[in-house]
Amino acid sequence: MSARGGKKKATKLSRSARAGVIFPVGRMMRYLRTGTHKYRIGMGAPVYMAAVIEYLAAEILELAGNAARDNKKGRITPRHIKLAVANDEELNQLLRGVTISNGGVLPRIHPELLSKKRGSRVKVDTQVTVPEKRAERSKSTKKPSIKKGKGKPGRKPRVSRQNDKEAVPNSTAEDGPGDGFTILSAKSLFLGQKLSLTESELSKIGTIKVEGIINPTNAEMDLKEGVGNALEKAGGREFLDGVKELRKAQGPLEVASVAVGQANGMAARFIIHCNVPQWGSEKCEEQLEKTVKNCLSAAEEKKLKSVAFPSLPAGRNGFPKQTAAQLILKAISNHFVSSTTSSLKNIYFVLFDSESIGIYLQEMAKLDAK
Numbered sequence: 001m002s003a004r005g006g007k008k009k010a011t012k013l014s015r016s017a018r019a020g021v022i023f024p025v026g027r028m029m030r031y032l033r034t035g036t037h038k039y040r041i042g043m044g045a046p047v048y049m050a051a052v053i054e055y056l057a058a059e060i061l062e063l064a065g066n067a068a069r070d071n072k073k074g075r076i077t078p079r080h081i082k083l084a085v086a087n088d089e090e091l092n093q094l095l096r097g098v099t100i101s102n103g104g105v106l107p108r109i110h111p112e113l114l115s116k117k118r119g120s121r122v123k124v125d126t127q128v129t130v131p132e133k134r135a136e137r138s139k140s141t142k143k144p145s146i147k148k149g150k151g152k153p154g155r156k157p158r159v160s161r162q163n164d165k166e167a168v169p170n171s172t173a174e175d176g177p178g179d180g181f182t183i184l185s186a187k188s189l190f191l192g193q194k195l196s197l198t199e200s201e202l203s204k205i206g207t208i209k210v211e212g213i214i215n216p217t218n219a220e221m222d223l224k225e226g227v228g229n230a231l232e233k234a235g236g237r238e239f240l241d242g243v244k245e246l247r248k249a250q251g252p253l254e255v256a257s258v259a260v261g262q263a264n265g266m267a268a269r270f271i272i273h274c275n276v277p278q279w280g281s282e283k284c285e286e287q288l289e290k291t292v293k294n295c296l297s298a299a300e301e302k303k304l305k306s307v308a309f310p311s312l313p314a315g316r317n318g319f320p321k322q323t324a325a326q327l328i329l330k331a332i333s334n335h336f337v338s339s340t341t342s343s344l345k346n347i348y349f350v351l352f353d354s355e356s357i358g359i360y361l362q363e364m365a366k367l368d369a370k
Contacts, residue, residue, distance in 0.1 A: 206234020
């Protein structure tokens with residue numbers, strides 16, 4: 001009550017304050033009325049629109065801030081917003097038709113340019129196509145080669161070429177990832193292992209010709225997203241039942257720990273499930289390096305010769321890609337430097353988006369320089 005006995009005036013609250021949002025609800029209502037004269041607009045429509053736009057703005061700013069931090073910048077630029085949108089699968093799909101001014105372009109190197117420079121793709125093609133031509137020639141000249149080349153050492157390669165046709169599938173299983181996988185760059189490690197950067201599609205991860213595939217997952221070995229979902233589609237019901245049995249036997253996975261299961265229905269022999277730490281958790285960088293080393297140790301225990309590494313910290317809550325690439329490459333290099341022997345001969349990084357490819361190419365070049 002006031003001194004005169006009247007009621008105290010209540011403070012006015014804006015519609016945004018009553019709705020609990022920061023973005024202006026009244027202005028949203030005005031814009032909706034301006035653009036839609038023929039339709040009735042409910043009182044909740046501008047509130048809902050303000051809340052959705054506020055959430056999108058906060059999400060983009062958070063991801064752009066991570067991109068700025070990875071590039072060691074203290075201010076967010078349009079370039080960081082472009083990278084943030086392209087890095088997130090849902091935002092990239094939502095804003096695929098949007099052009100961000102001064103955002104630049106995504107790092108992308110066409111595979112053909114790299115193959116001509118390094119010769120990696122040419123080698124893979126020659127392994128598959130050349131023996132077929134040689135086999136046709138050997139069929140057409142089968143009788144002369146037997147008569148003339150029996151005791152002459154110069155004719156021995158013709159006999160071996162016929163045997164090469166049967167040996168090609170086995171050699172590609174060990175030395176090449178198979179069809180649909182393009183090797184962009186390669187590097188030799190301390191013990192002679194070959195580290196290859198490979199481009200492909202996520203849906204083809206189950207067809208890669210390696211002995212072990214790394215599956216980044218959580219404590220429950222969930223297969224709902226990313227690589228796990230692609231492996232489930234490739235392996236089918238038999239693979240899913242195997243994961244359920246492994247889950248019962250192993251129990252919840254601790255952070256950085258691994259569990260090895262059968263790769264039913266796929267070209268690989270084993271799937272190595274690993275619980276990847278979340279970005280921002282305690283000692284997350286050390287835990288990520290430990291995860292990579294545990295995956296390599298598990299592959300060596302099974303005497304595997306080749307493994308495929310997808311991008312481990314995947315998803316919205318994952319590591320920044322630049323940081324993850326640095327940590328993973330460092331962990332792999334240190335593992336082979338510290339070990340005396342290893343059964344592993346080929347390690348494939350299988351990447352699915354142009355931004356990750358550009359980052360890993362850059363980091364592998366730094367590793368070569370060191």
